[in-house]
Amino acid sequence: MKIQLNARNRAHHFDATEGEKLLYAGLSNAVDLPYECGSGTCGTCKARLVSGEIDDAWPEAPGRKYLKGQDEFLMCQCAAKTDVSIEVASFVQTMGAGACVPTSINGRISSVKLLAPDVIHLQINLNQPMEFDAGQFVMIQVPGVTGFRGWSMVNYQRHAETLDFVVKKKPGGGISEWLFNNQCEGVAVELFGPLGRATFYPSLAKNILCIAGGSGIAGMMSILSRAAQDGYFTQYKGDVFFGVQTLKDAFFLHEFSQLRAQCGDNLNITIALSREDAPASALSDHPQLAFDKGFVHEVAGRLMQGRYQNVRAYLAGPAPMVDAAVRTLLQARLTTDNICYDKFS
Ligand SMILES: Cc1cc2nc3c(=O)[nH]c(=O)nc-3n(C[C@H](O)[C@H](O)[C@H](O)COP(=O)(O)OP(=O)(O)OC[C@H]3O[C@@H](n4cnc5c(N)ncnc54)[C@H](O)[C@@H]3O)c2cc1C
Numbered sequence: 001m002k003i004q005l006n007a008r009n010r011a012h013h014f015d016a017t018e019g020e021k022l023l024y025a026g027l028s029n030a031v032d033l034p035y036e037c038g039s040g041t042c043g044t045c046k047a048r049l050v051s052g053e054i055d056d057a058w059p060e061a062p063g064r065k066y067l068k069g070q071d072e073f074l075m076c077q078c079a080a081k082t083d084v085s086i087e088v089a090s091f092v093q094t095m096g097a098g099a100c101v102p103t104s105i106n107g108r109i110s111s112v113k114l115l116a117p118d119v120i121h122l123q124i125n126l127n128q129p130m131e132f133d134a135g136q137f138v139m140i141q142v143p144g145v146t147g148f149r150g151w152s153m154v155n156y157q158r159h160a161e162t163l164d165f166v167v168k169k170k171p172g173g174g175i176s177e178w179l180f181n182n183q184c185e186g187v188a189v190e191l192f193g194p195l196g197r198a199t200f201y202p203s204l205a206k207n208i209l210c211i212a213g214g215s216g217i218a219g220m221m222s223i224l225s226r227a228a229q230d231g232y233f234t235q236y237k238g239d240v241f242f243g244v245q246t247l248k249d250a251f252f253l254h255e256f257s258q259l260r261a262q263c264g265d266n267l268n269i270t271i272a273l274s275r276e277d278a279p280a281s282a283l284s285d286h287p288q289l290a291f292d293k294g295f296v297h298e299v300a301g302r303l304m305q306g307r308y309q310n311v312r313a314y315l316a317g318p319a320p321m322v323d324a325a326v327r328t329l330l331q332a333r334l335t336t337d338n339i340c341y342d343k344f345s
Pocket residue numbers: 036037038039040041057058137146147148149150151152153165166167168169170172173174175176177215216218219342343344345
């Protein structure tokens with residue numbers, strides 16, 4: 001199918017195969033279409049159908065509440081049935097040279113380990129290597145569960161043949177129930193990616209602030225891994241705030257201690273516990289880390305006071321946590337171009 005996309009600044013033309021979501025078709029042709037979640041909730045990928053026919057795979061998608069009129073639709077949920085002409089209200093550029101252009105890749109789950117009572121560490125071996133930037137995510141579809149879900153990469157390496165993820169259980173959630181209740185090792189999965197603009201490059205030349213809730217720490221681990229590989233913290237500061245409810249919900253504490261030992265005093269890592277004071281054993285078991293009580297955005301707001309000079313902030317986790325952290329940073333007068341986030345909606 002031939003797709004003509006009229007954006008605010010120019011027209012783009014690309015092909016889409018049968019059943020291929022228009023967002024994924026455009027992105028894999030290096031057309032930098034607007035999106036955030038890639039999975040039907042945020043409404044950012046909305047477009048208007050000018051001519052032709054489309055098929056909506058998820059008419060109940062929550063993101064449809066952002067649509068106005070019968071001819072608007074979500075590009076991440078709709079595929080072309082005929083040649084189509086569509087319109088988006090924003091500027092759309094072609095991806096620049098060196099961009100990691102998303103593509104469809106097949107993979108196989110190679111390991112599944114419980115990290116905390118409701119968090120799994122999962123590894124997927126890819127059929128072909130993937131290039132991605134630190135802080136990005138992929139869309140994943142597993143057999144028997146309808147629709148793609150976004151998961152952020154924990155690891156960072158060029159030409160990655162393996163991707164690591166942490167997945168938090170959402171009670172009653174499609175992929176959560178599948179993952180926590182089945183023998184998943186060896187299962188073939190479909191991926192589309194990499195996606196996401198909350199990325200870190202060592203050329204950033206700024207101090208970095210990471211605020212994560214629960215599995216939101218995934219993309220931060222990728223960012224920290226890339227920064228550590230480049231010796232970034234010899235010159236710049238890193239402040240990481242990882243929010244969980246209680247100490248038993250926390251994970252990666254050993255990995256944080258190793259990063260801190262590797263990167264030195266310029267890297268500060270604080271575990272924020274929202275429901276309890278840190279037990280004394282936490283401090284003695286993890287002397288390289290700090291522990292504090294409160295919601296992660298409150299703890300970060302308190303400990304970062306007066307320390308926002310030359311800072312780029314990365315936020316990830318549940319939408320209410322990210323919204324609260326954005327408000328904290330805006331009140332601290334951090335500019336919006338220095339606040340990057342992924343809402344795990
Ligand atoms: C950018 C981004 C990065 C994320 N990274 C992580 C991560 O690293 N770790 C993590 O644990 N979670 C992450 N999430 C959240 C994750 O994608 C899932 O929402 C979460 O795992 C719960 O999925 P579920 O299937 O259990 O729940 P469900 O409630 O069944 O589904 C969750 C989401 O899946 C989509 N969906 C549901 N049904 C359909 C359908 N019929 N058709 C199409 N789509 C459907 C919707 O977007 C829905 O909000 C991320 C989310 C986003 C947007």
